[in-house]
Amino acid sequence: MYSFMGGGLFCAWVGTILLVVATATDHWMQYRLSGSFAHQGLWRYCLGSKCYLQTDSIGEPPGQGPGRAWGKSRADLGAQGHLYSRWRTLRLKEGKGATQAYWNATRAFMILSALCATSGIIMGIMAFTHQPTFSRISRPFSAGIMFFASTLFVLLALAVYTGVTISFLGRRFGDWRFSWSYILGWVAVLMTFFAGIFYICAYRVHECRRLSTPR
Numbered sequence: 001m002y003s004f005m006g007g008g009l010f011c012a013w014v015g016t017i018l019l020v021v022a023t024a025t026d027h028w029m030q031y032r033l034s035g036s037f038a039h040q041g042l043w044r045y046c047l048g049s050k051c052y053l054q055t056d057s058i059g060e061p062p063g064q065g066p067g068r069a070w071g072k073s074r075a076d077l078g079a080q081g082h083l084y085s086r087w088r089t090l091r092l093k094e095g096k097g098a099t100q101a102y103w104n105a106t107r108a109f110m111i112l113s114a115l116c117a118t119s120g121i122i123m124g125i126m127a128f129t130h131q132p133t134f135s136r137i138s139r140p141f142s143a144g145i146m147f148f149a150s151t152l153f154v155l156l157a158l159a160v161y162t163g164v165t166i167s168f169l170g171r172r173f174g175d176w177r178f179s180w181s182y183i184l185g186w187v188a189v190l191m192t193f194f195a196g197i198f199y200i201c202a203y204r205v206h207e208c209r210r211l212s213t214p215r
Contacts, residue, residue, distance in 0.1 A: 004205065005140060008198030009124050012147060015191030016117040019154060022184040023110040026051060029165060031176035041181055042107050054103055102164040109157030110185075113150045117192055120146030124199060140203040147196035151189055158185050 022028075026041030036048055044051045120143045127139035161182070 004198045004202035005124060005127055008143070008147070008195045008202065009121065011191045011195035011198065012117060012121050012124060012143075015147075015150070015188045015195060016114060016121060018184045018188035018191060019110065019114040019117060019150075022181045022188060023107070023114065025181040025184075027179040027181040028161065029176060029182065030179045039179060042103065042110065102160060106157045106161045109153045109160065113153035113157065113188075113192070116146050116150035116153060117195075120144075120150060120192075120195065120199075124195075127199075127202070138203055140199045144196045144199035144203060147192050147199060150192040151196060154185060154189050154192065158182070158189070 023042060026044050026046055027039050028041050030037070030039035032038070038045065038047045040046065040054075042054075044053055046052075123139050123143035123146060127143055162178075165178075
């Protein structure tokens, strides 16, 4: 039982770290825009060495919206005016409402996934103790359910991102590919799923032992 929980806890820690890194970094997709390298994440997009909030790319040129460019002057922004003009045209073709909804859905699912994984880790650690609190609730089973919920949420996030990227962004850029932040999300799927499997196995072992013990 404890070996299963130990393996599950290890997978859960790795999966949660990967979820946080994937959600926070800006390398979900990379592409070339007017001959220059660019990449984007769930919160920012980067053109060359300059990064901007995603709100800058929805209907307004970078640096002029509520999420103004990160400490860049208007003179600096003018240096790459042709890139920004091209970017704005592509964004407006995608549709402001659909793009905003897709960003929000992906972010929400990733955050929910990380929260479920964190809750599962807490329940998983508590499963090693034998305190009578919440004795009617199986801690290994609860931890396993939380890890499966985390897996479901990150799958939904990746499905939304993949579908919209291929349907909209992929058609706008000829030379593009998914990047390492996106790949970390899929690795996190495996880690949280196996964490859930380990804890459900621990629950089954515990139940078999409990039922076989004479009263």
